[in-house]
Amino acid sequence: MQPHRGQRGQVLVLGLLLAGLLALAWLRYFAGGQVVAAKTRMVHGLDAAAYSGALVQARTLNFLAYLNRAQLAHQVAMAHLITLGSWAHFGGTQAGRLAQGNPPAYLIGMLFGPAHGQAYLSAAAATGMDLQAGSGGPAGQAYAAHESFVHDYARGLARSLVRDLPDARMAAIQAVLRAHYPEIPAQDLQPVLSADAWPGLVRFHPADAPLTTLVRDLAKLYRFLDPRDHTASSPWVVSARCPHLRHELRRRGGTALDEQGRWQAGDTESFHALRSNKWVGCYYREYVMGWAWLPAGEGQAMAGEHVDNPPENFADQDFWRWVQAATEWDLLGRADNPLGNSYALANRQPWASRGLPDYPDVAPGQGPQAAAGFVLTLRLPSQAGMTVHARSAAESLFSRPRRRADGRDEAPNLFHPYWHARLAAPLFQLPGD
Known part of the structure; x- marks a missing residue:
C-alpha cells in the first residue's frame, strides 16, 4: 500500500513555526538579559558614585571638625603668648x-627669706623687657598672627568648604560615573540629586557661652595659665597694736577670657x-615691686581694686591719707x-583682639x-532600545x-x-518605589 503523497511536508511547517517561536523567545531572552545586565551595571556604578559623594561630605565635615579644633589650639596659644607678654612687661x-x-x-630677703630676695634680684636680667612687651614686640606679633589665622583664614576657609560642598560632591559623583561608563559622553551622564539634607545640617554659630566655656576649660589643662597668686608672710611681730598681723609679700597674676572671648593677662x-x-x-603700706596688664583693647575692664592716675610717689602725701x-x-x-593694679592700668599695653570667631x-x-x-537617580538608554534607570542613596x-x-551618648x-559615609537606600525610599 503506498503512502499518501498529499501528506508530505506537514511536519516541516510545524517545525518552522516552532523554530520561529524559539527564535522569538531567544531574542526576547537576550534583550531581557541585556536590560538586566545594564541595570546591574548601573546600580553598581550609581552606588559607587553615591558613596563617593557621601565620602566627600564626611571628609568635609571631619575637616571642619579639625579646623574647629585648630582654632581652639590657636586660642590656647594666644593665651600663652599674652601671658608671656605680661611676664615680659x-x-x-x-x-x-x-x-x-x-x-x-x-x-x-631679710623679711621673707633668701629665695624671695634672690627672685627679686633676678629681675635685673629683665631690664628693658617691658619695652618689648607691647603689641609690636615678638610675642605681640605672634599673637596678631594667630588672631589673623582665626578670624581671616580659618573662618573664610570654613565658609568656603560649606558653600562649595555641593559642587565638590557632584564633581566626585560625575568622576566615578565617567570612569564607570567610559564609552558614554560625559554630557550624557547627568545624575539627578534629590532629598539633599546638606543645606540644613551645618550652621555658623556666633561665639557663645558654650564656646567660651570650652576655651576656658581647655586653658585649665595648662599649668602655665594657672592663677599666679602667692602670699608670703614675715615671721616677726611688727606692732603691739596688731600682733596677729605681719609684713606681707603678695604676688598676684592671672590670664582670663572675658565674656566677649578676648584674652587679658596681668x-x-x-x-x-x-x-x-x-x-x-x-x-598696710603698699610698695609696688612690679606690674603689668595686657588687655585685649582699650575698652576692656580690669579686675581687682584700682584707681586711675595713681601718684608716682608719696613724697607730698602720706600713703594712708x-x-x-x-x-x-x-x-x-x-x-x-x-x-x-593702678600702676598696671596706667601703663597698660593693649593687644588688639576681635574675640572668639563664629x-x-x-x-x-x-x-x-x-x-x-x-x-541619586540616573537614566540611560540601553542597547535594547529601552531606558534603564536606577536610584541609590x-x-x-x-x-x-x-x-x-563617661558612658554618655x-x-x-x-x-x-x-563622620563616616555609608549607603543608605532604606532611609530614602520615595513614593512609588
Whole structure:
C-alpha cells in the first residue's frame, strides 16, 4: 500500500513555526538579559558614585571638625603668648624698681627669706623687657598672627568648604560615573540629586557661652595659665597694736577670657609693710615691686581694686591719707595689690583682639541621628532600545569609634572628626518605589 503523497511536508511547517517561536523567545531572552545586565551595571556604578559623594561630605565635615579644633589650639596659644607678654612687661617694671631700691632686695630677703630676695634680684636680667612687651614686640606679633589665622583664614576657609560642598560632591559623583561608563559622553551622564539634607545640617554659630566655656576649660589643662597668686608672710611681730598681723609679700597674676572671648593677662607684686599710727591704727603700706596688664583693647575692664592716675610717689602725701581721700580701699585688705593694679592700668599695653570667631557646627534641632543624606537617580538608554534607570542613596553620619569614657551618648558635632559615609537606600525610599 503506498503512502499518501498529499501528506508530505506537514511536519516541516510545524517545525518552522516552532523554530520561529524559539527564535522569538531567544531574542526576547537576550534583550531581557541585556536590560538586566545594564541595570546591574548601573546600580553598581550609581552606588559607587553615591558613596563617593557621601565620602566627600564626611571628609568635609571631619575637616571642619579639625579646623574647629585648630582654632581652639590657636586660642590656647594666644593665651600663652599674652601671658608671656605680661611676664615680659612685669619683669621690665620689676627691674626698674630693683634698680631704684624701692624696696631694696636685701629687705625682701631679710623679711621673707633668701629665695624671695634672690627672685627679686633676678629681675635685673629683665631690664628693658617691658619695652618689648607691647603689641609690636615678638610675642605681640605672634599673637596678631594667630588672631589673623582665626578670624581671616580659618573662618573664610570654613565658609568656603560649606558653600562649595555641593559642587565638590557632584564633581566626585560625575568622576566615578565617567570612569564607570567610559564609552558614554560625559554630557550624557547627568545624575539627578534629590532629598539633599546638606543645606540644613551645618550652621555658623556666633561665639557663645558654650564656646567660651570650652576655651576656658581647655586653658585649665595648662599649668602655665594657672592663677599666679602667692602670699608670703614675715615671721616677726611688727606692732603691739596688731600682733596677729605681719609684713606681707603678695604676688598676684592671672590670664582670663572675658565674656566677649578676648584674652587679658596681668601680673603684680607688692611688699605690704605693716604700719600703725594713732589716727588709723594698723594699716598696710603698699610698695609696688612690679606690674603689668595686657588687655585685649582699650575698652576692656580690669579686675581687682584700682584707681586711675595713681601718684608716682608719696613724697607730698602720706600713703594712708591718699588712700582715704582718693579711694575706697581697705587699708587692712589682704586680698590684692590695688596700687600695683593702678600702676598696671596706667601703663597698660593693649593687644588688639576681635574675640572668639563664629564657628561651624551641626544646626540645632537635628537630633542624635543627624546625617547628611541624599538620593541619586540616573537614566540611560540601553542597547535594547529601552531606558534603564536606577536610584541609590547615601549619607554621612556621626559615629564614635568607641563609646565615651563617661558612658554618655554624644550628639553629632563638628568638634570631633567622627563622620563616616555609608549607603543608605532604606532611609530614602520615595513614593512609588
